Amino acid sequence: IFERVSARLKAQVGPDVFASWFGRLKLHSVSKSLVRLSVPTTFLKSWINNRYLDLITSLFQQEDAEILKVEILVRTATRGVRPGSVDEAIVEQPAPQAQPRRSAGGPQPVASAVASVTASAQPRVQHTGPLFGSPLDPRYTFDAFVEGTSNRVALAAARTIAEAGAGAVRFNPLFIHSSVGLGKTHLLQAIALGALSSARNPRVVYLTAEYFMWRFATAIRDNDALSLKETLRNIDLLIIDDMQFLQGNSIQNEFCHLLNMLLDSAKQVVVAADRAPWELESLDPRVRSRLQGGVAIEMEAPDYEMRLEILKRRLAVAQHEDHSLDISPEILSHVARNITASGRELEGAFNQLLFRRSFEPNLTIERVDELLGHLVAAGEPRRVRIEDIQRVVAKHYNVSRQELVSNRRTRVIVKPRQIAMYLSKTLTPRSFPEIGRRFGGRDHTTVLHAVRKIEDLISGDTKLSHEIELLKRLINE
Ligand code: ADP
Ligand code: MG
Numbered sequence: 001i002f003e004r005v006s007a008r009l010k011a012q013v014g015p016d017v018f019a020s021w022f023g024r025l026k027l028h029s030v031s032k033s034l035v036r037l038s039v040p041t042t043f044l045k046s047w048i049n050n051r052y053l054d055l056i057t058s059l060f061q062q063e064d065a066e067i068l069k070v071e072i073l074v075r076t077a078t079r080g081v082r083p084g085s086v087d088e089a090i091v092e093q094p095a096p097q098a099q100p101r102r103s104a105g106g107p108q109p110v111a112s113a114v115a116s117v118t119a120s121a122q123p124r125v126q127h128t129g130p131l132f133g134s135p136l137d138p139r140y141t142f143d144a145f146v147e148g149t150s151n152r153v154a155l156a157a158a159r160t161i162a163e164a165g166a167g168a169v170r171f172n173p174l175f176i177h178s179s180v181g182l183g184k185t186h187l188l189q190a191i192a193l194g195a196l197s198s199a200r201n202p203r204v205v206y207l208t209a210e211y212f213m214w215r216f217a218t219a220i221r222d223n224d225a226l227s228l229k230e231t232l233r234n235i236d237l238l239i240i241d242d243m244q245f246l247q248g249n250s251i252q253n254e255f256c257h258l259l260n261m262l263l264d265s266a267k268q269v270v271v272a273a274d275r276a277p278w279e280l281e282s283l284d285p286r287v288r289s290r291l292q293g294g295v296a297i298e299m300e301a302p303d304y305e306m307r308l309e310i311l312k313r314r315l316a317v318a319q320h321e322d323h324s325l326d327i328s329p330e331i332l333s334h335v336a337r338n339i340t341a342s343g344r345e346l347e348g349a350f351n352q353l354l355f356r357r358s359f360e361p362n363l364t365i366e367r368v369d370e371l372l373g374h375l376v377a378a379g380e381p382r383r384v385r386i387e388d389i390q391r392v393v394a395k396h397y398n399v400s401r402q403e404l405v406s407n408r409r410t411r412v413i414v415k416p417r418q419i420a421m422y423l424s425k426t427l428t429p430r431s432f433p434e435i436g437r438r439f440g441g442r443d444h445t446t447v448l449h450a451v452r453k454i455e456d457l458i459s460g461d462t463k464l465s466h467e468i469e470l471l472k473r474l475i476n477e
Contacts, residue, residue: 181342
């Protein structure tokens, strides 16, 4: 299966990209639903995680529908690698930020189980207790989170929750929303890590909505739902990321019960999504209304000062691992000025610079522009959402939004749908699989096909290209 996926991956990304990023990707293990791959460095791991994990996951799923999750691990140094080489140093070094406490003995509460998942990339650490929750990234602390006007309120709320703990907080549930890459996951994990390291020893569970669905589905299959519910009933702090992906009636029903139960017993709940609670159209109305009963805070894109600070802290962390690293202040501020879209692009840019630096020690600003051109957003960040695109396109072609995301394949629907997919890919940073999901759960190849098709059509059809320009203007209004 790994060979087949590799071959398809190569076909999709092209041999050059494949050789640079996936040449050293190896299969680590396959269990029923989880595939683990390994790479030699943390750098490659985060690079692949950030840019290609969706694609890789869907390629595996096309080979085997049972596979639900793909994880990238960092291999420990093997024979043939000099001791003390960079690869080895990275694996052996503890994370620069404070590690969440791992209780050594005694009862193993859910919280510690969650914290120990953090170590999935560090093979030396043994898991104790049952695995529960999505992995926490030990770098995602409050200390590493840069404060600014765009996130001040959200950060204050998050800190209060991490410090005060269950029952002591007046906003419940706390709902954080923003477009992609603006720090939701970082902030949520900082709450989890912060709470876990407090003396209260709270039981904390951090989950992505997708993981929640997967966990419940497996529990139901294995006749284990009761004990799962029992576990969840007894936690102090529930944190759910990417709420927009929660779907399925029975799962939502379970989630609704859980939410009611926790909120009624004054346990803290924190939720993040890519849109406001009232815009979560696919959500069960009861869940939505419960989520709206707390406080919703939106985070905006970081300004220049924040972006520069984010880059500086990244550099400091990297220097902690390798003292010889340096990127000039001119280059940092140039990058901060030009990469405006989100923390994710900034991270991508930074990683790219770090990587290039090792072959080209004398990077010039011009060279940086060349390398990062594809990341530079034109002007100020736009915040176009797929919903807006669907709404505008539906209206323009006189169909309904439901029809646009439905299974219907009549011509009157198919064309607007393809146009909407094309616009989603060009106007938002969403990946193909993600766009597919937002269009009624379509496969990413369908989206890819739609985008290519419209691109082809535009090049030979001025009327259509004018129509698309008009739609873009309408969407940006
Ligand atoms: P989201 O979950 O909203 O899509 P993430 O939390 O994954 O965004 O953030 C993307 C990247 O940008 C992460 O590496 C994160 O650490 C970084 N980032 C975003 N906002 C900040 C911030 N205010 N301070 C430091 N890093 C940030
Ligand atoms: Mg996120």
